[in-house]
Amino acid sequence: MPTLHVDLGPRSYPILIGAGLMTQRESFQSLAGRDVLLVSTPTVAPLYLSALRAALPAGRCIEALLPDGEAHKTLATAGRLWEVLIANRCARDVVVLALGGGVVGDVAGFAAACYQRGVDFVQVPTTLLAQVDSAVGGKTGVNHGGGKNLVGAFHQPRLVVSDTRSLETLPARELRAGLAEVIKYGLICDADFFAWLEAHVGRLLAREPDALAYAIRRSCEIKAAVVGRDEREAGERALLNLGHTFGHAIEAAGDFRSYLHGEAVGAGLAMAASLSAECGLLEPTAAERVRRLVQLAGLPVQVPDLSAARLREAMRIDKKVRAGQLQLVLLRRIGTAFLTADYPAEALERTLAAHAAPA
Amino acid sequence: MPTLHVDLGPRSYPILIGAGLMTQRESFQSLAGRDVLLVSTPTVAPLYLSALRAALPAGRCIEALLPDGEAHKTLATAGRLWEVLIANRCARDVVVLALGGGVVGDVAGFAAACYQRGVDFVQVPTTLLAQVDSAVGGKTGVNHGGGKNLVGAFHQPRLVVSDTRSLETLPARELRAGLAEVIKYGLICDADFFAWLEAHVGRLLAREPDALAYAIRRSCEIKAAVVGRDEREAGERALLNLGHTFGHAIEAAGDFRSYLHGEAVGAGLAMAASLSAECGLLEPTAAERVRRLVQLAGLPVQVPDLSAARLREAMRIDKKVRAGQLQLVLLRRIGTAFLTADYPAEALERTLAAHAAPA
Numbered sequence: 001m002p003t004l005h006v007d008l009g010p011r012s013y014p015i016l017i018g019a020g021l022m023t024q025r026e027s028f029q030s031l032a033g034r035d036v037l038l039v040s041t042p043t044v045a046p047l048y049l050s051a052l053r054a055a056l057p058a059g060r061c062i063e064a065l066l067p068d069g070e071a072h073k074t075l076a077t078a079g080r081l082w083e084v085l086i087a088n089r090c091a092r093d094v095v096v097l098a099l100g101g102g103v104v105g106d107v108a109g110f111a112a113a114c115y116q117r118g119v120d121f122v123q124v125p126t127t128l129l130a131q132v133d134s135a136v137g138g139k140t141g142v143n144h145g146g147g148k149n150l151v152g153a154f155h156q157p158r159l160v161v162s163d164t165r166s167l168e169t170l171p172a173r174e175l176r177a178g179l180a181e182v183i184k185y186g187l188i189c190d191a192d193f194f195a196w197l198e199a200h201v202g203r204l205l206a207r208e209p210d211a212l213a214y215a216i217r218r219s220c221e222i223k224a225a226v227v228g229r230d231e232r233e234a235g236e237r238a239l240l241n242l243g244h245t246f247g248h249a250i251e252a253a254g255d256f257r258s259y260l261h262g263e264a265v266g267a268g269l270a271m272a273a274s275l276s277a278e279c280g281l282l283e284p285t286a287a288e289r290v291r292r293l294v295q296l297a298g299l300p301v302q303v304p305d306l307s308a309a310r311l312r313e314a315m316r317i318d319k320k321v322r323a324g325q326l327q328l329v330l331l332r333r334i335g336t337a338f339l340t341a342d343y344p345a346e347a348l349e350r351t352l353a354a355h356a357a358p359a
Numbered sequence: 360m361p362t363l364h365v366d367l368g369p370r371s372y373p374i375l376i377g378a379g380l381m382t383q384r385e386s387f388q389s390l391a392g393r394d395v396l397l398v399s400t401p402t403v404a405p406l407y408l409s410a411l412r413a414a415l416p417a418g419r420c421i422e423a424l425l426p427d428g429e430a431h432k433t434l435a436t437a438g439r440l441w442e443v444l445i446a447n448r449c450a451r452d453v454v455v456l457a458l459g460g461g462v463v464g465d466v467a468g469f470a471a472a473c474y475q476r477g478v479d480f481v482q483v484p485t486t487l488l489a490q491v492d493s494a495v496g497g498k499t500g501v502n503h504g505g506g507k508n509l510v511g512a513f514h515q516p517r518l519v520v521s522d523t524r525s526l527e528t529l530p531a532r533e534l535r536a537g538l539a540e541v542i543k544y545g546l547i548c549d550a551d552f553f554a555w556l557e558a559h560v561g562r563l564l565a566r567e568p569d570a571l572a573y574a575i576r577r578s579c580e581i582k583a584a585v586v587g588r589d590e591r592e593a594g595e596r597a598l599l600n601l602g603h604t605f606g607h608a609i610e611a612a613g614d615f616r617s618y619l620h621g622e623a624v625g626a627g628l629a630m631a632a633s634l635s636a637e638c639g640l641l642e643p644t645a646a647e648r649v650r651r652l653v654q655l656a657g658l659p660v661q662v663p664d665l666s667a668a669r670l671r672e673a674m675r676i677d678k679k680v681r682a683g684q685l686q687l688v689l690l691r692r693i694g695t696a697f698l699t700a701d702y703p704a705e706a707l708e709r710t711l712a713a714h715a716a717p718a
Contacts, residue, residue: 086506152475319450
């Protein structure tokens with residue numbers, strides 16, 4: 001079975017990537033004898049839940065369906081999972097298994113992180129975005145008080161099973177959204193991968209299995225390596241937030257309904273590249289390549305329906321504020337990103353103005 | 360400054376113990392330049408908040424008062440703290456400081472554990488129970504679904520400042536409640552300390568400063584050593600739960616209003632000793648010594664107002680259930696405790712029947 005490893009000492013875990021893995025018993029052997037809380041959504045469950053359940057080892061399996069969508073990534077939704085766990089008298093040896101996209105993974109992971117101060121967690125991501133990003137690395141959480149992921153925990157999964165066949169049923173809009181994170185990995189540390197994406201983005205949009213499998217594997221390799229070196233975002237891991245400070249603000253400004261996370265990140269990548277060029281850090285031609293690849297992936301490069309003022313406001317509660325100053329990930333070239341709070345306020349204003357509606 | 364250390368590698372921290380420490384600037388030097396969210400209660404704040412605030416380094420200090428009492432140790436209360444943090448745009452470098460007893464420490468600690476996936480936390484415990492137990496060791500959490508601490512996190516404080524002078528204003532009932540945890544430390548691993556308590560419990564109840572300082576220091580030494588060896592309760596740390604499975608059930612059965620945590624633990628210690636004797640593990644005379652010391656400390660040794668059936672029910676959702684079997688900490692002798700699921704169900708029934716009301 002093709003396996004990657006996230007190397008975190010006692011918290012290390014395998015990522016299995018391949019076609020049909022979620023229906024194979026050997027994927028879940030390590031759960032033998034455990035109670036499982038299987039968390040999914042009304043959209044994903046009819047497609048995959050019974051096949052996955054059949055592949056689990058014998059034992060008690062409780063199902064909980066959460067409403068779809070970022071607007072439901074809340075403390076109240078996590079509270080529902082805790083109530084299900086308590087009502088079923090689940091003990092510390094229960095395994096919480098998330099089957100679905102980033103929202104279900106983030107909420108179920110947070111519920112697992114805090115139930116009885118931490119129980120085991122397994123991710124079975126069914127969207128491209130979750131397979132390349134949110135299911136790997138242990139960030140869990142919910143939105144709160146208008147801010148994205150402001151309440152959460154670092155809680156690594158014990159196992160990630162990425163079944164590439166699940167992408168066959170993924171809505172096209174969600175497939176495109178996942179490509180934003182894939183592009184991000186090329187931008188932060190792999191110019192060759194970025195160039196490969198420029199050449200092959202059409203094959204990815206056409207869902208060619210080989211192309212998708214390569215993009216997923218390379219994305220997971222990059223993320224696993226970064227997380228292995230900096231689990232709790234003391235330094236390098238922050239680079240994975242390229243485009244995300246803009247992206248989170250876009251999501252919040254749209255009340256988590258107008259833009260999918262990946263769409264917001266797509267526009268955020270274009271904005272980060274534009275700001276990097278504004279600051280004289282990045283060649284304008286490189287910024288233009290970023291903008292073009294985001295567009296080729298079918299993602300927005302600006303958000304004319306949102307006001308610059310609202311974006312600026314939403315950016316103020318970002319988690320990357322340090323000593324009152326917002327830190328941003330900027331680009332020196334394609335494949336080289338860095339974290340900085342040293343950029344002119346006017347350059348940020350110009351970037352917001354160029355990509356959003358006037359205040 | 361008299362200092363103990365909890366040795367947990369990168370999460371190590373000092374415990375300062377002494378009279379007047381919370382009003383001394385040097386206690387809080389390490390917080391220089393940081394925003395502080397100072398969390399307290401309407402009972403404690405009038406006594407100590409302004410003096411403590413004056414001892415903090417210059418900088419922004421936001422105050423939040425939480426309602427007193429175990430019944431308010433809820434997700435909703437933690438949610439209020441997250442809202443305060445967000446409304447004040449507190450960043451990841453904020454320090455959450457809990458000033459008060461176990462409830463405020465547990466809730467504020469949980470809020471710190473999950474705000475932005477974890478911010479720094481400082482404990483300034485003002486009750487004996489918090490000084491000897493809950494402020495040390497990193498267990499945070501809230502009650503949920505009728506169960507005690509079922510939602511929470513391990514999140515070590517950066518600093519604990521135990522000002523023994525705060526015990527001067529502590530209600531007598533709360534002082535007695537704290538003694539339950541002190542007795543527990545003697546029982547699990549220090550027969551000499553237990554004997555010292557038998558001889559000096561009157562001095563503790565009379566609040567003799569030297570006796571209190573000794574009891575607090577010895578309790579913290581024992582807890583720090585156990586937590587240093589087993590931070591996340593994979594093994595030995597579970598011994599600190601002696602009397603707590605009974606105790607949590609007593610608290611839950613009384614809707615967290617009839618018994619203080621320490622009172623419930625006092626009765627729980629008597630019940631654990633009684634069950635140990637029932638099982639032929641502990642000399643009956645030793646069980647009688649436990650019962651007598653709990654009584655001398657002014658704590659209940661039985662709960663005739665609660666039904667055995669309700670206690671049994673509440674014990675079923677304890678965090679120490681493994682593979683459907685409830686694990687209990689029992690005593691082999693005074694100073695030697697062990698964790699086991701191997702006890703006759705009838706012995707447990709007899710213990711419940713002897714200490715609670717018939718079903």
